[in-house]
Amino acid sequence: MPDVEYLRYVALGDSQTEGVGDGDDTTGLRGWADRLAEHLAALNPELRYANLAVRGRVAGQVRAEQLAPALALRPDLVTVVAGVNDLLRPSFDAGRVAGQLEEMFAALTASGARVLTLTFPDVARIAPIARPVRGRVFDVNDRIREAAARHGVTVADLAPLPVATDPRLWSEDRLHASPLGHARIAAAAAYALGLPGSDDTWALPLPPQRLPSRLNAAGAELRWAAGFLGPWIGRRLRGRSSGDGRAAKRPELLPLGGPSPAAASS
Template sequence: MPNGEPLRYVALGDSQTEGLGDGDDTAGLRGFADRLAEHLAAAHPGLLYANLAVRGRLAGQVRAGQLGPALELRPDVATVVAGVNDLLRPRFDAAAVAGELEAVFAALTAAGARVATATFPDVGRIAPMARPLRPRVEELNARVRAAAARHGVVVAETARAPVATDPRMWSTDRLHASPLGHARIAAALAEALALPGSDDAWRRPLPPRPPRSAARAVAAEVGWAAGFLGPWLGRRLRGTSSGDGRTAKRPHPLPLGPAPSGP
């Protein structure tokens, strides 16, 4: 890097970037951004890493609340992954959401950062009750790809990898990746950034699972609706967010500690 300074990586986004589904609020969250930082640190010893993501944030909130602080941190590499919270809202506007993300892409790339983003897999294959959202996901992905192309942003095409909808890639809430899923997303971003040692192994399918009976499948859907969909709808009706009162878990660029054990 210029003047021998360490590489700086800054992550912007919502709960996925914060790391929900990979650890917990007691032991700490890891997530794909932490894991990508480990990939970067292997190639760039002394890496400094900041994570500005906050759960529940909409794309416009990422732009309004995270872009300015990110620019102040002078990132060499940045990831921007957001928009899922928007597409879950009744008044979703794909063009407006993509416009917010494009503004973030434009500002970061203009400041000299190498920027990466990711597309979203078919949520209807992850949670059958979410099938009506499929056209929204497809439109948002198309607009994000176009915006990324206009600004030289690299795209991890997780949407086009069948393994991305394997249930084992997702936590029990089906909204956040599991530890394995976060590891695969990090590997996909590492490949998109052409990091040394990266490849397309993240696309490989997982071993076959025993089939579930119809009764178990129905019971799983009912349990998911009661345990996760109901509380989420309740927050929407109350006008609250899971991120209310929360701040970024890693607002300052810091060296990485030892990588946790596990997947």
């Protein structure tokens, strides 16, 4: 159980923290950070929450664009999750990405905030075509754990758990968590923070499901490559990002409206 009640929660990051995969741009995005805020608000209705995350941002952009505004909001709880977009770029440098994350860890913990971050699952188990970058994921995760330890940052370490790569936790594009995946991430964060009402059931495997035949699996890979991988590569070649022209969905600390379900609800 935490020693304090959190009053000011600020989330930094990219599309996962923005909530892509959990809702849509018409009806609104929820996402794991919103779900964690709902859990916090259920414990303390005085909670104020800001979400500065913007899709497509690499770690350096999160640091450059979101760190100063986050510090200005004087949060007592911050989540920092970035680096996935770096992993997919030819210019990837694990040391540089980890250094950018550590700069944020250092500045935010020095301000007195409790900071939480996540590790990333094995992308090759989610999208086999991503196998060439799986070593990058392992490297970044190790560096995140080391940097977090140096600054007293809490880590929700999802990476080692088999359930983290269950296809049902991922949306059709395989880049973003599904609603169930966002719920599990929020529950993992709540448990890592020691919030009342949290437990470790988020780490349990889902019920078994029938595996597709090799032919169906191959067809699914081709459809995914055409529907999602191809457009993503096209944007990279044109120097564009899914976050171009977008701003944070919740730049100010505001109370949550509506019901406050538990973080693990879906």
